[in-house]
Amino acid sequence: MSNPEFGSRVFDVDAIRADFPILQRKINGNDLVYLDNAATTQKPNQVIKSLVDYYEQTNANVHRGVHTLSIEATDGYELARTKVAKFINAPRPEEVIWTRNTSESLNLVAATWAEANVGEGDNIVITAMEHHSNIVPWQQLADKKGAELRYLPHNEEGLIELDSATGVIDYRTKIVAVTHMSNVLGTINPVAKLAERAHSVGAVILVDAAQSVPHMPVDVQALDADFLCFSAHKMLGPTGIGVLWGKYDLLEAMPPYMFGGDMILEVTYEDATWNDLPYKFEAGTPNIADAIATGAAVDYLTELGMDNVWQHEQELTDYAMEQILSLGSVRVLGPQNPALRGGVISFIHDTIHPHDLGTALDQQGIAIRTGHHCAMPLVRSFDVVAAARVSFYIYNTKSEVDAFVSGLCETEGYFSR
Ligand SMILES: Cc1ncc(COP(=O)(O)O)c(C=O)c1O
Numbered sequence: 001m002s003n004p005e006f007g008s009r010v011f012d013v014d015a016i017r018a019d020f021p022i023l024q025r026k027i028n029g030n031d032l033v034y035l036d037n038a039a040t041t042q043k044p045n046q047v048i049k050s051l052v053d054y055y056e057q058t059n060a061n062v063h064r065g066v067h068t069l070s071i072e073a074t075d076g077y078e079l080a081r082t083k084v085a086k087f088i089n090a091p092r093p094e095e096v097i098w099t100r101n102t103s104e105s106l107n108l109v110a111a112t113w114a115e116a117n118v119g120e121g122d123n124i125v126i127t128a129m130e131h132h133s134n135i136v137p138w139q140q141l142a143d144k145k146g147a148e149l150r151y152l153p154h155n156e157e158g159l160i161e162l163d164s165a166t167g168v169i170d171y172r173t174k175i176v177a178v179t180h181m182s183n184v185l186g187t188i189n190p191v192a193k194l195a196e197r198a199h200s201v202g203a204v205i206l207v208d209a210a211q212s213v214p215h216m217p218v219d220v221q222a223l224d225a226d227f228l229c230f231s232a233h234k235m236l237g238p239t240g241i242g243v244l245w246g247k248y249d250l251l252e253a254m255p256p257y258m259f260g261g262d263m264i265l266e267v268t269y270e271d272a273t274w275n276d277l278p279y280k281f282e283a284g285t286p287n288i289a290d291a292i293a294t295g296a297a298v299d300y301l302t303e304l305g306m307d308n309v310w311q312h313e314q315e316l317t318d319y320a321m322e323q324i325l326s327l328g329s330v331r332v333l334g335p336q337n338p339a340l341r342g343g344v345i346s347f348i349h350d351t352i353h354p355h356d357l358g359t360a361l362d363q364q365g366i367a368i369r370t371g372h373h374c375a376m377p378l379v380r381s382f383d384v385v386a387a388a389r390v391s392f393y394i395y396n397t398k399s400e401v402d403a404f405v406s407g408l409c410e411t412e413g414y415f416s417r
């Protein structure tokens with residue numbers, strides 16, 4: 001019998017690939033090799049079907065109806081919330097708030113919790129490897145409140161040394177907001193240790209899990225996180241829906257983010273009171289279909305087992321790192337040791353501009369990311385304005401890594417002519 005902890009389905013990449021219709025596409029006459037998974041992942045039939053089924057069979061508004069369709073839509077919407085809660089080991093489903101994406105989840109915490117709790121002279125601590133979504137809301141808030149925005153540095157390898165946190169996180173720190181896994185360096189940050197440090201000075205910790213929840217087992221209780229944010233589109237789900245998880249008592253004490261239908265308990269001509277969690281943070285008609293499809297994505301990953309997902313990506317990353325480094329013509333950003341990183345490899349070629357490389361590889365059907373990866377300060381710290389990035393997911397194979405490396409060599413040949 002299979003162990004449900006490790007997934008109830010055999011991790012068979014060919015069978016997985018058969019679930020993804022887009023992988024049948026030809027791009028410029030070649031088989032698609034999709035290596036841009038940190039930006040967004042492809043969707044399996046199970047998720048696509050869940051969307052179609054919803055609109056064909058169930059579509060109705062939630063929470064307010066007494067008719068069958070509304071009851072079914074509400075049940076599906078709330079069941080998806082329960083699936084997400086279980087996936088991240090949240091103690092209560094009411095702690096899972098549906099948002100539009102990681103960016104909105106981060107903005108929500110900055111505009112509500114931090115608005116109420118950060119004052120003049122306090123500080124907010126983030127790392128120097130954050131995505132813009134976890135920099136700009138804090139810059140804006142610090143500015144507005146007269147607070148200080150501090151950056152936890154990383155070493156040359158792209159690793160945060162906990163000793164450096166001692167001087168940065170202090171008794172005036174109100175919130176530590178860190179990425180679990182860098183979307184540029186691939187670094188996996190010591191979140192549980194940082195949580196310990198934050199809590200020891202009375203601060204809360206927010207985890208940007210946009211690049212971790214899709215790829216590894218994440219347990220909010222084991223991390224002792226206070227808030228955790230991620231996007232469905234990076235984990236097989238649809239665009240336009242994300243999650244903010246928060247500890248119940250913190251969410252309960254926070255003011256609402258948006259006002260309108262569903263988030264109220266009672267409204268008079270003069271005033272209003274707020275609904276219970278999670279509805280206090282879900283004003284207006286929610287993204288019902290995409291929430292239900294996120295549940296289907298969670299089912300898919302749960303069946304595979306997140307330990308297996310992680311192991312598959314580690315093997316691919318290991319394999320790709322070895323091949324890329326052996327070329328001798330590229331500088332890989334972030335830790336060279338595959339055990340310290342996830343399946344994101346950003347690199348700078350000695351002579352080929354990332355955009356030229358991306359365009360040349362596209363001619364061969366290979367999709368990679370090029371640019372600042374929404375982390376301009378970090379990419380610029382390497383004295384470049386852009387880098388190339390490959391990132392892996394459950395359907396990628398070693399032969400796709402081979403195709404990428406030979407495409408890179410071919411492009412080198414072309415530019416050296
Ligand atoms: C680490 C990290 N944080 C936040 C985001 C923002 O996610 P979204 O665009 O879905 O809001 C991303 C997206 O790439 C990311 O990689």
